Amino acid sequence: MPAPIPATATARALGRRVLAASIAACVLAFVFSVAARSQEHGRETTPPAEPGHAAPSAQGEAAGAGHEAQGHAEEGHGDPLSHVAHNPIYVPISIGGLDLHISKAVVMMWIAAGILLILLGLVGASANGAGLVPRGFRNCVESIVVFLRDQVVYPQLGHHNGDKYLPLFLTFFFFILVANLAGMVPGAATATAKVSVTAALASLTLATMILGGMKEQGAGAFWKNLVPHGVPWWLWPLMFVIEIVGLIAKPFALTIRLFANMTAGHIVLAVLLGFTVVAKTFLMGLLIVPASVLGAVAISCLEIFVAFLQAYIFTFLSAVFIGLCLHPEH
Amino acid sequence: MAVGSDIVTFLTQLAEVTLGGGLVGLGAGMGVGLVVFGAGFGISRIASAAVESIARQPQASGDIRGAMLLTAALIEGVALFGAVICMMVQGNIAPTP
Numbered sequence: 420m421p422a423p424i425p426a427t428a429t430a431r432a433l434g435r436r437v438l439a440a441s442i443a444a445c446v447l448a449f450v451f452s453v454a455a456r457s458q459e460h461g462r463e464t465t466p467p468a469e470p471g472h473a474a475p476s477a478q479g480e481a482a483g484a485g486h487e488a489q490g491h492a493e494e495g496h497g498d499p500l501s502h503v504a505h506n507p508i509y510v511p512i513s514i515g516g517l518d519l520h521i522s523k524a525v526v527m528m529w530i531a532a533g534i535l536l537i538l539l540g541l542v543g544a545s546a547n548g549a550g551l552v553p554r555g556f557r558n559c560v561e562s563i564v565v566f567l568r569d570q571v572v573y574p575q576l577g578h579h580n581g582d583k584y585l586p587l588f589l590t591f592f593f594f595i596l597v598a599n600l601a602g603m604v605p606g607a608a609t610a611t612a613k614v615s616v617t618a619a620l621a622s623l624t625l626a627t628m629i630l631g632g633m634k635e636q637g638a639g640a641f642w643k644n645l646v647p648h649g650v651p652w653w654l655w656p657l658m659f660v661i662e663i664v665g666l667i668a669k670p671f672a673l674t675i676r677l678f679a680n681m682t683a684g685h686i687v688l689a690v691l692l693g694f695t696v697v698a699k700t701f702l703m704g705l706l707i708v709p710a711s712v713l714g715a716v717a718i719s720c721l722e723i724f725v726a727f728l729q730a731y732i733f734t735f736l737s738a739v740f741i742g743l744c745l746h747p748e749h
Numbered sequence: 750m751a752v753g754s755d756i757v758t759f760l761t762q763l764a765e766v767t768l769g770g771g772l773v774g775l776g777a778g779m780g781v782g783l784v785v786f787g788a789g790f791g792i793s794r795i796a797s798a799a800v801e802s803i804a805r806q807p808q809a810s811g812d813i814r815g816a817m818l819l820t821a822a823l824i825e826g827v828a829l830f831g832a833v834i835c836m837m838v839q840g841n842i843a844p845t846p
Contacts, residue, residue, distance in 0.1 A: 676826030679833045732822045 434543030436586035437593070438536060440623075445528050447619035500693070503685045506613070527610040531598040539593065567592055571735050575742035580635075584741065587627060591620065592734040599681060599726035603719065611729075612681035614674065621670035621677075624737045628666070632744035644747050669740050673733060680729050684722045691715045777839035781832055788828030792821045 510521040542560045572581040572588050595611055602609025610616050632641040645662040646655060694711040698704035766772065799817035803810045 672826065672830070675830045675833060676823075679829030680825070683829050683832060728818065728822055732819065732826070735819065 431543055433586055433589075434539060437539060437590050440587055440590035442532065443623070445532055447622060500686060500689050503612070503682065503689050506608070523608045524610045524613045524616065527601055527608050528598065528616065530607075531594060531601055531610060534597050534601070535593055563592070564589060567734065571731075571738050575738040576745060577742075580742075580745055584627070584631070587623070588734050588738055591623075591737055592730050595620065595677065595733055596726060596730040599730060600723065602681065602685065603722060603726070609681050609685060611677055612685060614678050617674045617678040620733070621673040624673060624740060625667070625670040627737075627741050628670075628744040631741060635745045636747075641744070669736075673736055677729055677733055680725055684718070684725055688715055688718050688722065691718060773839060777835040780835040780838070784828050784831035784835070788824055791824045795820050795824070 506522045506524055508520045508522045509526065512519045512521060538556075539560065542557050545557055567588060568581070568585055572585055575581075576584060598610040598616070601607055602612065611620075629641075635641075636644060645666065646658045650658050691711055691714045695704070695708050698707045795817055799813050803813050
């Protein structure tokens with residue numbers, strides 16, 4: 420029988436720390452989108468115009484020309500794929516040359532944080548009147564929290580560190596879950612389908628790995644303990660470089676995994692629904708549209724499952740990596 | 750002479766396709782196909798081992814199901830990483846920040 424969450428001031432403190440961590444995630448994602456955008460000079464971010472920070476702009480222009488020509492056989496409203504990658508800017512804010520615009524992804528993150536504030540705040544506030552047996556929505560939230568605490572955080576971090584870092588993992592799980600699910604609403608965008616948002620979340624993991632590890636083991640000892648014991652002195656520099664690359668690669672994989680899962684799911688959905696505009700006659704439409712829509716419904720159910728799974732995977736892997744950095748096994 | 754002009758036309762079109770970057774699409778498509786094949790193969794191995802072990806010991810099915818979902822999601826992460834690279838190679842769909 421798992422231990423129940425105490426209905427005391429601890430619950431309210433937990434709620435406050437979850438709120439603070441989710442605000443920190445939003446701010447960091449803002450900062451990352453700034454850093455990415457300061458390398459480009461476009462205004463409206465459509466895929467032909469802004470190929471992203473890796474591809475050269477010449478290829479972007481050629482791709483732009485090709486993109487118009489080989490779109491999805493439509494003439495009017497734009498490619499079904501464009502709404503997946505399209506990130507309209509609502510309020511262009513520029514602070515000292517830094518492009519801090521407010522785009523749809525930013526608004527979706529605020530919506531996710533607002534939903535979490537209201538829902539989890541209400542759940543935490545109801546701690547006063549609740550007995551030992553939770554009911555209703557509090558029961559649902561508490562079962563998720565207890566599962567994360569007992570199956571994810573405590574096995575990786577131990578009891579003491581687990582209690583200290585639990586709000587971070589709860590924030591990861593609930594924020595990513597709500598952001599993923601909010602993208603399934605028609606007309607809304609998935610915040611976690613942007614690289615900057617997932618990079619911000621993974622950089623929270625990286626920061627906790629490094630800072631938590633330095634606090635736990637001592638500043639110099641953390642970097643020394645990266646390399647396992649028993650490595651000969653002449654191999655040590657190479658092993659150190661390898662371990663540093665490994666340290667960076669783990670949050671990088673977290674970034675790409677979450678981003679690619681969300682983006683790929685929505686691209687598949689867009690492509691499936693985009694088949695409906697291929698139909699030129701009524702008879703073709705009669706054949707194509709039911710298959711397309713049913714496929715889109717099935718993929719949407721899969722997307723909801725993937726939303727939960729990716730939130731859990733991100734949280735679990737963050738717990739594993741942070742646990743490894745706090746207490747390296749020798 | 751007709752044959753010669755046909756050959757010239759064909760070579761011109763071939764040069765256009767290769768030098769004009771048309772093979773990028775082919776590369777991206779084949780890349781994604783290989784990635785999907787690798788991911789499908791790996792996840793099928795996980796699923797077959799999981800199903801076999803559930804058949805051997807049904808009371809452990811909860812643990813086995815958890816491990817199976819976790820490792821399948823990890824492999825899918827790597828596969829989608831390859832898919833993202835192919836998308837970036839193709840240039841039409843880019844990860845906008």
